[in-house]
Every structure is written in structure tokens, then in C-alpha cells.
Amino acid sequence: MATTGIESWAVDLKDIGAIYPFQGTEGLFVLAGVILWLGWHLLQMRAENEEYDGIVSQHGDDASVNEALEGD
Numbered sequence: 713m714a715t716t717g718i719e720s721w722a723v724d725l726k727d728i729g730a731i732y733p734f735q736g737t738e739g740l741f742v743l744a745g746v747i748l749w750l751g752w753h754l755l756q757m758r759a760e761n762e763e764y765d766g767i768v769s770q771h772g773d774d775a776s777v778n779e780a781l782e783g784d
Contacts, residue, residue: 716731
């Protein structure tokens with residue numbers, strides 16, 4: 713059962729044309745993926761820095777935070 717109208721794949725594919733959707737946009741998809749990945753890292757870094765700054769403000773300074781984390 714052929715849903716593509718191609719009877720045999722034993723031909724030169726350049727004569728057939730596009731064999732999957734969005735052919736030629738792979739570079740754009742990679743670029744979009746990299747931008748989203750970097751954006752997620754930036755947002756995550758900002759959120760973690762805000763959380764860390766909140767902890768530092770509760771305990772005073774960096775030395776107090778380190779003492780609290782070490783448990784000594």
C-alpha cells in the first residue's frame with residue numbers, strides 16, 4: 713500500500729522531489745533549538761541566582777551561608 717504515489721524507491725531521489733515535510737528548514741530548526749536551549753539556561757541561571765541571593769539575605773553574608781551549608 714503506497715500512500716506517496718511512489719511505486720519503487722529504486723530511482724534517483726532528486727527526480728522525485730521532497731520526501732519529507734519542511735525539507736530545507738533543518739538549519740532554521742537547529743537555530744531555533746539552540747536559541748531556546750540558551751534562553752532556558754539564562755532563565756534557569758537567573759532563577760537560581762535569585763534563590764541564592766534570597767538565602768544570602770536570610771543568613772547575612774557569604775561566610776555565614778558557607779558555615780550553614782557546612783554544618784560546623
